Amino acid sequence: MTRSFDTGGAPHLPPQTTVAAVMLQVLLALVPGVLAYTWFFGPGMLIQIILAVVFALLFEALMLRWRGWPLKPFINDYSAVVTAVLFALCIPPLAPWWISCIAMLFAIVFAKHLYGGLGQNVFNPAMVGYVVVLISFPQVMTAWLPPLALADYSPGLMDSLATIFTGQIPVAGGWDAATQATPLDTLKTGVDAGRMVPEIRSAPIFGDYGGLGWEWIANWFALGGIFLLYKRTINWHVPVAVIGSVVLLSLPFWLADPDSNPFPLQHIFSGALVLAAFFIATDPVSGCVSNRGRLIFGAGVGITTLIIRRWGGYPDGVAFAVLLMNMAAPLIDRYTRPRMYGE
């Protein structure tokens, strides 16, 4: 009998799950939200997702090559795909194609690989990519079309493709006529101009809680998030802390002065808050590792978002809030070391 046997160390059983399986589960959980998005805003978003994924994989492959890392298993761990999809969900559906290119360059090359690659990035790559293009190209990044239900012009697949690749929009009056301020933007400029919140909210762009359409997209993302909780891919700590802190902090403001402060549910169902609570702030790599740390991290994201929305220069602040808390994560980890058995 001349055979050789593996002598790897214990445990000798295959691991319960893999990085790729975790990432695939996240992508699966995003499907309902993406479908809802397409329903309310047209197929532009799907094109943006494809564009971002292609650029992300391209830069991922280039960087792996350049760093001398094997393409397999890193290119098919789906981490770059998750980054790309999360980014695409944050940008206007008809943004020009090169926005994705620049954002993924910064997300994958700078935020991910120059920090050491998978697992080493301090900052959430999708949010780095988003913030870079948001700050650099504010005009295209705020060119949102209203939901299809309110729009005179609803671009189909071919129109969306043409707009994304040429930058031209087939509407009389061009971009200025086609686009409209987002609900959060409307709210911010309205409050800044001294108008009352109930009065602002009577505009057709608002729904029951958040923006028209937006609130339903948020619901579907929350459903995906609950799937991830059920599958134990994420823990409840971050989503509960993000949403809970927003409710708790906005409640006294609203109670004290409902005319100049939106009510808590409006904060939850506006902008990217639900998406962030379940999918962005839960990124394990750039977040906290212990559950107690995750509570603090999530609360930090919620509170910072509110501060930016209320007093900052941007209508939504989720991306900045996540990046700021990314910086604090190692410190939080240090002060939330779990109690040891028998200690």
Next chain:
Amino acid sequence: MKGLPSFKHGVHPPENKDITSGIPSRRFPFPKEVILPLSQHIGTPAKALVKPGDRVERGDVIAEAAGFISSTVHATAAGTVKAIELWPHPNGSMAPSIRIAVDPTSSQMRRSRIVPRWQDVPEEQLSKEIAKAGIVGLGGAAFPSHVKLCPPKDQPVEVLLINGCECEPYLTSDHRVMLEQPEKVYDGIRIALRALGITRCVIGIEANKPDAIEMMRKTKPDDLDATVQPLTVKYPQGAEKMLIKAVMGHEVPSGSLPSAVGAMVQNVATAANVAAVFETGHPLIERIITVTGRGIRKPGNWKIPFGTKLRDVIEHCGGLTEDAQEIVFGGPMMGQGQANLDIPILKATGGILILTKDECKRQDIMPCIRCGKCLEACPVFLNPQLMGALAKAERYEEMVEEANLNDCMLCGSCSFVCPSNIPLSQWFVMSKSQLRKLAS
């Protein structure tokens, strides 16, 4: 199963115990030769008392304990001492071992001895008798049992915990002991209780062995203050500290022995073998071993004499399948992978596991994504993620000071849940041995 006592964290590996749990144990044929390493236990290796050419009977002392924390070694078969030489040991080293050519004409009867009734042996003498019989903990660590029976004077033991958890997947040897030798287990309990001068005993059994729970309940003597406690099925329920937490609700302070909370833990197989010493004068020369996994053709539970070579065991169990990939001494979570088929079975070998390619499918090792699953798995609440990063950077001292490496029991739960398949527990084994090297 809900509501049964347990501990926090832990993991749920696939059990795979049904391969052998229903197979009664049978006597293994005596091999042509047995190899008995002088070190089959934690502590100082024993000192050989025989020389090549000596004739030994089954059960004779062939090496005596060297000091208090050490253990006696007995001949596990009658025959002639061939050599005392270095031989491959399951721990990967070459270790001094006594090689005995088994006498094929011997009836393998034990030399008759006068056996004292344990009830007549003075309490303080009991642990000496147990030491003479070479009894060590059969749960896996092989710590000399007589040492445990003499707890520190300032930490009196109040409860004896009998460990019938057998939380390692695949293994069923303790399960068979409880089904086949419950009276022996109870006699062993009485002896340990007498040695410790206490009366209270709790037998902890994972709820996946309902027949063993029932058997232990049915055979419990009425006059014995013992409780059979079913426990949640969760790995590592059978670790000393986890069992104590589940049964008593206390945590053993970091760096302390179980006696710090008034407990002493003994494995069911150990208890049964202690009883055998006083019933038959039979020292520890064989035990029930599970030979299992999908890579062996005829899995089963066997009473195998120590020193039998792995090769002989495999051959008698029908040989390996084509896709056998790994051979493990012990369970899949903590056992040691073996490459050399000449290594002998030791006192601590509770199972021989032969895994096929499919069972031990190795995945790519990816970087840590800090998902925190390892923190949620660690039964002693360490941060394996941080320890792994420090181990990778060879910052071993920091692993002790900042991350409490010393409290890690190497149970493998962190590696098992890691989506990146990082061999954390292997790194911790290595770090501990590096630290030992630095210390000496």
